[in-house]
């Protein structure tokens with residue numbers, strides 16, 4: 001085992017840290033307040049190579065490994081988890097599946113512009129009636145010969161507005177249940193696709209989240225990803241990698257809150273001494289440090305498995321469950337360490353606490369991760 005990062009991984013970590021601390025931090029409170037898409041940062045992240053960073057160089061991507069990817073997501077999310085999710089959804093949920101399962105033509109047309117970040121991707125699985133139980137797809141893709149006719153509504157779609165390429169799942173053969181689901185790739189500006197206004201969220205407010213409506217949308221046959229009926233498997237495989245990005249995001253949120261709590265505890269005095277000299281506060285910091293270290297190691301292990309082409313789905317579920325639950329606990333405690341100051345926006349930890357909550361919900365709730373993990377244990 002080697003716990004040392006390579007020079008390249010350290011460089012990517014530093015680049016993400018520099019951007020987050022020097023550029024993203026400046027206007028993060030304003031972005032949280034206004035809940036507007038951070039177009040300028042998206043452009044900068046593209047120029048720095050973070051959008052498409054894990055796509056192979058053959059398709060114009062950065063060709064970076066998963067360890068580098070989780071390091072970058074962690075650093076961005078320490079400062080602004082909205083930027084973390086934009087990068088994560090684009091890389092893991094949009095690019096990765098197309099590279100793994102797409103045809104040469106699909107890769108040429110859709111992956112290449114996503115690999116350079118020229119076009120952003122989104123992943124449309126959830127529906128009003130299909131959340132944790134994604135088998136219940138109600139969006140219908142009727143086979144019309146040389147095209148599919150798609151109708152229905154997707155909801156909770158991250159990057160829905162800032163993306164121009166959509167990967168979506170739809171039911172083609174309802175009688176076959178989840179084996180009848182297909183995955184497709186399509187441009188957002190295809191006639192018949194419309195968006196709701198974006199959701200007014202608790203946290204990650206500058207990451208756009210919308211419902212997407214399909215009304216008689218014609219999707220060419222060649223836009224189906226994988227063989228007929230592969231869509232559910234496609235989505236589950238893609239989410240295994242997606243969860244690693246969310247785990248890294250949770251880690252970043254937790255680490256950002258811990259850094260602020262440590263710093264504050266070394267400046268604030270109560271009862272004649274620094275609050276970090278009160279054991280009750282020092283122990284909170286110790287608990288934060290232990291959880292962060294454990295989460296980081298779980299994430300690295302899952303990323304290492306992925307990079308070495310070994311099964312990583314259970315490891316990524318474990319990493320996501322632990323990192324997101326820990327992020328929630330750590331951010332709540334960080335607010336406590338800052339006392340009243342923790343409760344106001346200027347000190348950032350209340351925002352990090354709001355952001356942490358989402359990591360326990362999307363790309364599979366904590367309960368769903370426990371189902372995945374326990375099933376694997378019971379099958380052993």
Ligand SMILES: Cc1cc2nc3c(=O)[nH]c(=O)nc-3n(C[C@H](O)[C@H](O)[C@H](O)COP(=O)(O)OP(=O)(O)OC[C@H]3O[C@@H](n4cnc5c(N)ncnc54)[C@H](O)[C@@H]3O)c2cc1C
Pocket residue numbers: 089123124125126130131132133155156157158159201209358361362363364365366367368371
């Ligand atoms: C801001 C945001 C962004 C999102 N981005 C995307 C996106 O880009 N693409 C996309 O496709 N989806 C996205 N989602 C959807 C997200 O993945 C779902 O919200 C999530 O999977 C949970 O589904 P649900 O909200 O319908 O909750 P439900 O499935 O209705 O679950 C409600 C509660 O019941 C629990 N529960 C459900 N089933 C079980 C069970 N069998 N055992 C125990 N407990 C259970 C859940 O854990 C949860 O606590 C996003 C959601 C949000 C809020």
